[in-house]
Amino acid sequence: MSVELPEARILARQIGSELPGKRIESCALKDCERLQKIGFMNRDAADYQRLIGGAVESVVSRGNTVRVKLDNGWNLLVTPEYGGRVLYHAPGEASSERYHLRLDFTDGAVLTVRLTSMGVIQAVEDDGLDGSYIYRRDFSETLSPDDERLTPELFSVLLGDENRMLKGLLVGKNAIVVGLSNSAFQDIAYRAKAHPKRKGSDLSEDERRALYGAMRLVIDERLRLGGKDKFLDLYGNRGGYTPAMGPHMKGQDCPRCGSPIEGLQVSGGVTYICPACQR
Numbered sequence: 001m002s003v004e005l006p007e008a009r010i011l012a013r014q015i016g017s018e019l020p021g022k023r024i025e026s027c028a029l030k031d032c033e034r035l036q037k038i039g040f041m042n043r044d045a046a047d048y049q050r051l052i053g054g055a056v057e058s059v060v061s062r063g064n065t066v067r068v069k070l071d072n073g074w075n076l077l078v079t080p081e082y083g084g085r086v087l088y089h090a091p092g093e094a095s096s097e098r099y100h101l102r103l104d105f106t107d108g109a110v111l112t113v114r115l116t117s118m119g120v121i122q123a124v125e126d127d128g129l130d131g132s133y134i135y136r137r138d139f140s141e142t143l144s145p146d147d148e149r150l151t152p153e154l155f156s157v158l159l160g161d162e163n164r165m166l167k168g169l170l171v172g173k174n175a176i177v178v179g180l181s182n183s184a185f186q187d188i189a190y191r192a193k194a195h196p197k198r199k200g201s202d203l204s205e206d207e208r209r210a211l212y213g214a215m216r217l218v219i220d221e222r223l224r225l226g227g228k229d230k231f232l233d234l235y236g237n238r239g240g241y242t243p244a245m246g247p248h249m250k251g252q253d254c255p256r257c258g259s260p261i262e263g264l265q266v267s268g269g270v271t272y273i274c275p276a277c278q279r
């Protein structure tokens with residue numbers, strides 16, 4: 001389960017419809033020593049106590065990161081990239097006991113955040129945002145894949161004549177778009193019939209268009225259907241988008257051509273492909 005641009009945006013919209021104006025009364029951490037040690041959470045637990053007293057001013061997402069901005073100069077950054085649960089509990093509602101961070105608001109509402117894999121939950125001052133790796137990466141100048149300024153023509157220019165593999169062009173900190181991880185990438189590459197190790201410079205104009213179209217389709221459908229099928233939104237509702245390609249297809253036959261789906265080692269991770277369709 002990964003939270004990429006569509007899921008982060010869904011969470012940001014939902015948090016933005018519930019929390020603005022609410023003031024944080026208390027903050028609790030649970031079972032997070034390991035996460036603090038590896039840098040997924042602030043090493044100094046006292047940072048989270050600085051959120052107390054702040055009222056939520058605005059909620060935005062960019063890339064895979066949700067930023068909850070408070071009126072006391074502090075922010076909560078949430079990036080459950082490889083899995084996590086961000087849940088809202090209305091005043092009076094029973095709340096989840098499984099969390100790494102829990103915020104209680106003065107009206108009785110509760111927000112719980114739990115990472116189930118790699119991800120980030122940070123408390124950061126306005127002045128310190130640029131010191132946050134995920135903030136720098138996601139709140140950057142890089143365009144979102146569904147930004148209206150990103151036309152097929154511009155996408156083709158950005159893919160350019162670069163001697164870089166497609167995965168590196170679309171995923172990671174040097175990507176030409178922000179907010180895609182391997183999960184979305186393998187879905188996009190399969191739909192576009194593109195091999196992940198193809199070089200940007202090798203793609204024909206038609207192949208570039210196909211890649212652009214597949215990228216837009218995956219983002220739009222995931223937004224429209226409430227996220228990926230393993231994603232739980234702020235209210236615990238499951239997303240309705242099933243990726244065309246991913247670990248669930250391992251050993252299965254390609255729905256297009258019948259060839260067995262394979263896992264391919266690319267840039268430090270496994271990307272699932274159809275070796276016949278994606279050349």
Ligand SMILES: [Zn+2]
Binds near residue numbers: 254255256258274276
């Ligand atoms: Zn195939």
